[in-house]
Amino acid sequence: MTGNLEVVTTRHNAAIDPVLSAWGWEIPVYLFLGGLVAGLLILGALYELLHPDRPRSRALRAMPFAALGLLSLGMLALFLDLAHKLHVYRFYLAFRWTSPMSWGSWILLLVYPVGFLHGLGSLDPAQRETLLARRALAPFLRPLLRWADGARRAVLKASVVAGVGLGLYTGLLLGTLAARPQWNTAVLGPLFLASGLSTGAAFLLFFRLDEREHGFVVRWDVGAIVLELLLLGAMLLGFAAGDRSAQHALYHLLGGPWTSAFWSLVVFAGLLVPLAMELLGRRRRLPLAALAPALILAGGFALRWILLAAGQASSFREFP
Amino acid sequence: MGYTRREFIRIAGAGAGAAAAGSGLASRWWGADGDPVPDPGTDGDKVVPSFCELCFWKCGILCHVKDGRVTKIVGNPKHPLSRGRLCPRGTGGTGLLYDPDRLKKPLVRANGRGGQSFREVEWSEALDRVADGLKGLREKYGPESLALYTHGYGGSWFKHLLRAYGSANVAAPSYAQCRGPREAGFRLTFGQGVGSPENTDMENARCITLLGSHLGENMHNTQVQDFALALSRGAGLVVVDPRFSVAAGKADHWLPIKPGTDLALLLAWIHVLLAEGLYDRDYVDKYAVGLDKLREHVADKTPEWAYTATTIPPEKIVATARFLAGARPASLVHPGRHVTWYGDDTQRTRAIAILNALLGSWGRRGGFFLPAQLPLPKYPYTHYGTEPKPPADAAKGRVYPFADETIASGVCDASIPGTADYDIKGWLVYGTNLLLALPEPEKTRKAIQALDLIVAIDVLPAEITGWADVVLPEATYLERCDELDAPPWRVPFAAVRQPVVEPMYDSKPGWWIARELAHRIGLADYFPWKDSVEYAMQRAHAAGLDCDAMRRDGVVVGAPAAVTIEDGVEPVFDTPSGKIELYSQPLADAGFDPLPNFTPPEEPPPGMFRLLFGRSPVHTFGRTTNNRFLSEVASTNELWLNRRAADELGLADGEQVVVVNQDEVRSEPLALRATQRIRSDCAYMVHGYGHDAPGLRFARGRGANDTRLVTRTKIDPLMGGTGMNVNFVRVERRQP
Amino acid sequence: MTVDTRLCVACKACVLACKAENAVPDGFCRDWLVEETRGEFPDLHAQNRSERCNHCSEPPCVDACPTGASHVAGGGAVLVTHDKCTGCKACIAACPYDARYVHPQGWVDKCTFCLHRARRGEKPACVSVCPTFCLEFGDLADPDSDVSRRLRERRYKVLHPETGCGPNVYFLE
Structure with a gap:
């Protein structure tokens, strides 16, 4: 058979044809915030686990609550994406182990109490006094605080676990959808986790951290970025070694429609530039301290946006 | 997964879906709820049998009605034309019934013709106006000055009205603009046309040959069923078409012939059959006359001769001739349906008829059956008065001796004063959108402007209604009872069309309109029945049919009849010789070629393509392109152009182009389909799009109207058909 | 289900019959036609396919569903509650076949193999209407069923077997 092929189809379902567009802005926003929150929880908990004796800044202490706020924003986006919003309770009438979406909805439910206890235990005495001064809250906050303090290390470990779960799951959500060659890679879970760590770190860098906290966060950020670069490389290599659908996924990022956005926004501006700035910044204090974290956040968002769009566009219908 | 595929239907039937097998804890784990099999609930409270009118094949349908609404239409298994199945249009009747653009009230013109300005009136006023007009015509010019154009089964009441009124000018574009030449060609040869539905026994054919006929795209339910049945039984298929049609995609031999040269191929095939002695000698000896003259005539029509005209290699012509002959007599060369192509169409269909005669297929199983028909006595009407004047359907002094129906385009021309034997001064237009159906629409408009009266009876505000003085909104076929249908067919049957729902808006059935008009112009005696149901049941009763069964089942099927020579029927040929006339003395006597001769068609000028058009399976001409339901799968047409030719023009697949014909008439913009599936010397589009009537709010502005580009025709001198494939176009990028 | 591509004329009767039977909303379809042409003029090969949900044996849609709405019903049809x-x-x-869409009322819709008809012993609307007899529906495990017989007698393919989903609509060539 010669290569010439004409295909005519009568299907024209909205959001399906000619290119899948079932998921809009809500999903990358959610994936981004979810990853960022995962990063915040993990870094916050790790810092305390690794350096239990160090003092902590107010910013770091309040961060778990900020994380839950951001997560709520992400969940709002997710909720807005539902076509049948009144049925949202259905997520919690079932657990389906093959469905990352189901895992995710239960993980989200877990993140709230863990994050809350993590945050509660992080409060300094003055903050605790302020809270306990409220009569309505005091009766049940007091025992909770006592419990959170008592099981502090367990709570922190749970926070790391919940964070890792959250970060991985945002990637697995897409990574298990083998119908989209672009997402059909085991790398997506760790990749989104690494990106979540790095965006979480970048987010922290916007706040007034003490010197040691700052150093810790930057070190982890550098590590996460390096890991992310390695994982991206692994992803591309994986596509290159795969079948024709994987080859096409590679093409999307190497020559195809998402090439320039991917390489400029994600790899260059989102990873390489801030990595260089952070490495150099250790030796000489650079001005524009906020630039590197801003680039990382933008890059992290672009990564999810591009992979979501490219994934929806990648389909077996490209190979009739 | 923990299920098997065993007994799919039975398990499903045993009750709501079995346990949700698989991957985790569903909410069933909580015992909360199950997984019912969803039922869309489109089954009707009642089911009314009727027959379809989305095209003119008239398949039996079952209409599901729920809460007064038609929810779905399915095929009637008892009806011989549908056998429980439908074409896409049949399902889409609801799209017509519930078309929001339907004509809702009678309209009377408020200013000049074509001005599209109307006033809504009550029926009494509209009918009085029409009646006054009809009376005026009769007094001023005589009754023959009134013409009726009709296409659709509800037109029978108006045909009767016209006959009672005293005019023979009853015409349908389905003759001289469509299948007329093949009727004439077959009548000249076999003494009988093929009719509609055609008497082709395709189901049993072992070889089917199609010339330009794109079955499958050209959709007639039973015909396509028979075609598929034949293919599934391993029938051979030869498709002669400049376009790789859907049928060509299934063919053993696709001959991408140069347009306009089919006759050369046919003559060469005949040459091979005779030269190699492949024809049915016994059959021809017994039933045909003129073999020697035919042999002599085609002696020089060799495959090599045909090659230069057709571009089909000689060895391919020989191979296909042998292929055809190998399956005889169950080798059917299809007569086609829309065959008004080049002005020599009757002669071409004559050649098809001759070829079939040589294959011995007429009257044979797998060829052409000899149809049976239920005898259905006419309604005992008062006899019509005096014999009306012959129709004025040709220019003064011009005769088309082999026309067996009135020529619609001729009647139109005769409306331009002084051109015909007498002037046509009034038109009743029933269900036919003349501005898209007749070629040279400029001429149609000119004719309309010269009329005293033009009345349109229609369901939709088609272009023609915009030109009418009075527009009468008719109820759709789902809202009325029409004449019984008992066509000649493989099995005799009679079907009834009955109202499924009450007429919507202020629309009225055709029988009521005709009857009301008759009462107003002194012809009440000709409409003695109360309504069409009474009329139809009177006829059924007179034929001894079970009226209750007919209304219950929609159809009464007669005893199986013998319809082929193999069954024991002896064919009768209604020709002067009483035999199959390979050589036609009547043609010779009238000064025409008694045996078909090929004349090469005019070549497209450089840079231009021959414009060809065809059908979509989803639409019936322009009648259904406003049907939103059907348009879900076909909402516009495209211009097919050979990909290489498009490349040379710098045009890309999918871009918007404009087609310009030899007279600088420009089409509406449409998308280009740059494809391998067509020769590079022609362009193709589906007919029926490019509406500009403001009332057709959906169809308006979708696709291009090929009729506008048919500014030239070549008239068939035998029967007045308008050959329309004689227009050339160039293709331009749409200017932004 | 089997689709005899040699008989299919791409008329779309199946699409419209499905829309009518299942009250599929305007602008959407549960089944559709694909017309493929390979080759260069005049050496062409065409295939017409009436396509729909493949009711896969390993349905990834069911795996992905977080609520159990997508499920395998009795007999193996994939449905959405x-x-x-x-x-x-x-x-x-x-879904690698893009066979699903969001119904305007909020739930995800797709071909049900007309299971509500199957329960009454009727074939799916698309099969019942088809004027070319190219569609057949029945029990693949029953060697005497029409679908099994057709698969024994004819060369066939499924769409994108590389997905590993085990599609159950077979295209006879």
Whole structure:
């Protein structure tokens, strides 16, 4: 058979044809915030686990609550994406182990109490006094605080676990959808986790951290970025070694429609530039301290946006 | 997964879906709820049998009605034309019934013709106006000055009205603009046309040959069923078409012939059959006359001769001739349906008829059956008065001796004063959108402007209604009872069309309109029945049919009849010789070629393509392109152009182009389909799009109207058909 | 289900019959026609396919569904329970055949193999209407069923077997 092929189809379902567009802005926003929150929880908990004796800044202490706020924003986006919003309770009438979406909805439910206890235990005495001064809250906050303090290390470990779960799951959500060659890679879970760590770190860098906290966060950020670069490389290599659908996924990022956005926004501006700035910044204090974290956040968002769009566009219908 | 595929239907039937097998804890784990099999609930409270009118094949349908609404239409298994199945249009009747653009009230013109300005009136006023007009015509010019154009089964009441009124000018574009030449060609040869539905026994054919006929795209339910049945039984298929049609995609031999040269191929095939002695000698000896003259005539029509005209290699012509002959007599060369192509169409269909005669297929199983028909006595009407004047359907002094129906385009021309034997001064237009159906629409408009009266009876505000003085909104076929249908067919049957729902808006059935008009112009005696149901049941009763069964089942099927020579029927040929006339003395006597001769068609000028058009399976001409339901799968047409030719023009697949014909008439913009599936010397589009009537709010502005580009025709001198494939176009990028 | 591509004329009767039977909303379809042409003029080969949900043996849509709305019903048909569907669209992204869409009322919709008809012993609307007899529906495990017989007698393919989903609509060539 010669290569010439004409295909005519009568299907024209909205959001399906000619290119899948079932998921809009809500999903990358959610994936981004979810990853960022995962990063915040993990870094916050790790810092305390690794350096239990160090003092902590107010910013770091309040961060778990900020994380839950951001997560709520992400969940709002997710909720807005539902076509049948009144049925949202259905997520919690079932657990389906093959469905990352189901895992995710239960993980989200877990993140709230863990994050809350993590945050509660992080409060300094003055903050605790302020809270306990409220009569309505005091009766049940007091025992909770006592419990959170008592099981502090367990709570922190749970926070790391919940964070890792959250970060991985945002990637697995897409990574298990083998119908989209672009997402059909085991790398997506760790990749989104690494990106979540790095965006979480970048987010922290916007706040007034003490010197040691700052150093810790930057070190982890550098590590996460390096890991992310390695994982991206692994992803591309994986596509290159795969079948024709994987080859096409590679093409999307190497020559195809998402090439320039991917390489400029994600790899260059989102990873390489801030990595260089952070490495150099250790030796000489650079001005524009906020630039590197801003680039990382933008890059992290672009990564999810591009992979979501490219994934929806990648389909077996490209190979009739 | 923990299920098997065993007994799919039975398990499903045993009750709501079995346990949700698989991957985790569903909410069933909580015992909360199950997984019912969803039922869309489109089954009707009642089911009314009727027959379809989305095209003119008239398949039996079952209409599901729920809460007064038609929810779905399915095929009637008892009806011989549908056998429980439908074409896409049949399902889409609801799209017509519930078309929001339907004509809702009678309209009377408020200013000049074509001005599209109307006033809504009550029926009494509209009918009085029409009646006054009809009376005026009769007094001023005589009754023959009134013409009726009709296409659709509800037109029978108006045909009767016209006959009672005293005019023979009853015409349908389905003759001289469509299948007329093949009727004439077959009548000249076999003494009988093929009719509609055609008497082709395709189901049993072992070889089917199609010339330009794109079955499958050209959709007639039973015909396509028979075609598929034949293919599934391993029938051979030869498709002669400049376009790789859907049928060509299934063919053993696709001959991408140069347009306009089919006759050369046919003559060469005949040459091979005779030269190699492949024809049915016994059959021809017994039933045909003129073999020697035919042999002599085609002696020089060799495959090599045909090659230069057709571009089909000689060895391919020989191979296909042998292929055809190998399956005889169950080798059917299809007569086609829309065959008004080049002005020599009757002669071409004559050649098809001759070829079939040589294959011995007429009257044979797998060829052409000899149809049976239920005898259905006419309604005992008062006899019509005096014999009306012959129709004025040709220019003064011009005769088309082999026309067996009135020529619609001729009647139109005769409306331009002084051109015909007498002037046509009034038109009743029933269900036919003349501005898209007749070629040279400029001429149609000119004719309309010269009329005293033009009345349109229609369901939709088609272009023609915009030109009418009075527009009468008719109820759709789902809202009325029409004449019984008992066509000649493989099995005799009679079907009834009955109202499924009450007429919507202020629309009225055709029988009521005709009857009301008759009462107003002194012809009440000709409409003695109360309504069409009474009329139809009177006829059924007179034929001894079970009226209750007919209304219950929609159809009464007669005893199986013998319809082929193999069954024991002896064919009768209604020709002067009483035999199959390979050589036609009547043609010779009238000064025409008694045996078909090929004349090469005019070549497209450089840079231009021959414009060809065809059908979509989803639409019936322009009648259904406003049907939103059907348009879900076909909402516009495209211009097919050979990909290489498009490349040379710098045009890309999918871009918007404009087609310009030899007279600088420009089409509406449409998308280009740059494809391998067509020769590079022609362009193709589906007919029926490019509406500009403001009332057709959906169809308006979708696709291009090929009729506008048919500014030239070549008239068939035998029967007045308008050959329309004689227009050339160039293709331009749409200017932004 | 089997689709005899040699008989199919791409008339779309199946699409419209499905829309009518299942009250499929305007602008959407549960089955559709694909016309493929390979080659260069005049050496051409065409295939017409009436396509729909493949009711896979290993349905990724069911795996992706977080609520159990997408499920395998008795006999193996893949269905969506409207009341359980949140419209999260995970199943849509999971389907390699793009056979699903979001119904305007919020749930995800797709071919049901007309199981409501099958329960009454009727064939799906698309099969019943088809004027070319190219569609057949029945029990693949029953060696005497029409579908099994057709698969024994003819060369066939499924769409994208490389997905590993085990599609159950067979295209006879």
